[in-house]
Amino acid sequence: EKPDIIFHYTIKPNIYGTLAAKCAKIPSIAVLTGLGYSFVEGGIVSKIAKTLYKISLNYSKEVWVLNQDDRKRLMDENIVNEKKIFILPGEGVNTEKFKPILRKPNKELIFLMVARAFYDKGVREYVEAARIIKEKKYEVKFLFLGALGGDAANGVNEAKMSEYEKAGILEYLGHRKDVENVINSSDCVVLPSYREGISKVLMEAASMEKPIIATNVTGCKEIIEDKKNGYLVNVKDSIDLSEKIERFINLSNEERDEMGRNGRKKILNEFDEKIIIEIYRRKLWNLHL
Numbered sequence: 001e002k003p004d005i006i007f008h009y010t011i012k013p014n015i016y017g018t019l020a021a022k023c024a025k026i027p028s029i030a031v032l033t034g035l036g037y038s039f040v041e042g043g044i045v046s047k048i049a050k051t052l053y054k055i056s057l058n059y060s061k062e063v064w065v066l067n068q069d070d071r072k073r074l075m076d077e078n079i080v081n082e083k084k085i086f087i088l089p090g091e092g093v094n095t096e097k098f099k100p101i102l103r104k105p106n107k108e109l110i111f112l113m114v115a116r117a118f119y120d121k122g123v124r125e126y127v128e129a130a131r132i133i134k135e136k137k138y139e140v141k142f143l144f145l146g147a148l149g150g151d152a153a154n155g156v157n158e159a160k161m162s163e164y165e166k167a168g169i170l171e172y173l174g175h176r177k178d179v180e181n182v183i184n185s186s187d188c189v190v191l192p193s194y195r196e197g198i199s200k201v202l203m204e205a206a207s208m209e210k211p212i213i214a215t216n217v218t219g220c221k222e223i224i225e226d227k228k229n230g231y232l233v234n235v236k237d238s239i240d241l242s243e244k245i246e247r248f249i250n251l252s253n254e255e256r257d258e259m260g261r262n263g264r265k266k267i268l269n270e271f272d273e274k275i276i277i278e279i280y281r282r283k284l285w286n287l288h289l
Contacts, residue, residue, distance in 0.1 A: 022059040034197025066198040069218040090198045092273030098207040108139040112186035114201040117156035122192025128238035142170040206263030229263035
């Protein structure tokens with residue numbers, strides 16, 4: 001194809017693609033949208049990934065990450081030269097597609113989690129918090145949208161998800177493409193993830209003026225201003241999550257609406273895809289020169 005510049009995404013293209021681009025004498029940029037849970041937690045897979053990254057990323061023009069924590073880790077472990085690292089403020093969100101849509105108020109408050117059904121996304125904490133809230137007899141509903149984890153060791157399979165449904169804890173919506181419609185039907189989006197690159201669904205929800213509740217971890221904390229457009233919770237802490245959900249339940253409609261408006265403003269100012277596209281445009285121009 002003989003492109004002028006190549007952008008690589010996800011671990012295999014970032015490693016093998018960068019080496020291939022070097023062989024083809026084509027400048028490339030590696031975009032690390034998240035280092036991944038296995039990378040951070042350690043083990044043999046982590047050691048192999050770090051070694052391959054260290055070899056390949058040496059040949060990229062720049063290495064882009066989405067947050068300060070990933071930048072620091074790459075530097076601390078001497079994987080990438082500090083001068084090569086650039087922080088991209090998220091992958092951006094289409095604020096025209098994900099915008100506030102008027103709807104009738106729900107009879108009961110609806111909480112929504114959108115993620116792949118893996119435990120490191122916080123599924124266990126979401127279920128346990130939902131169980132606590134349900135026991136207090138609040139008029140609420142907990143929804144889960146996303147692909148199942150199948151037989152993966154860290155995944156939630158169909159049998160387990162059915163167990164949660166039969167217990168009346170949550171409703172599973174499956175995997176759908178009309179995410180904006182599901183977000184619009186909810187009152188609050190929850191993501192108790194252990195770590196993200198930067199959460200796309202939290203940006204989309206905030207852009208639609210939905211208050212958000214998520215863990216105080218890399219990839220989530222950048223989007224939430226605590227008590228302003230949502231709540232930050234402790235990682236792996238279902239009790240803290242249930243307390244923040246309960247706090248949200250007890251807000252007035254006006255307070256919830258204000259949280260939503262604050263979230264939309266933050267997205268427009270910091271995460272609108274127009275901002276990200278302009279960064280790409282400037283970078284491409286400078287590299288081409």
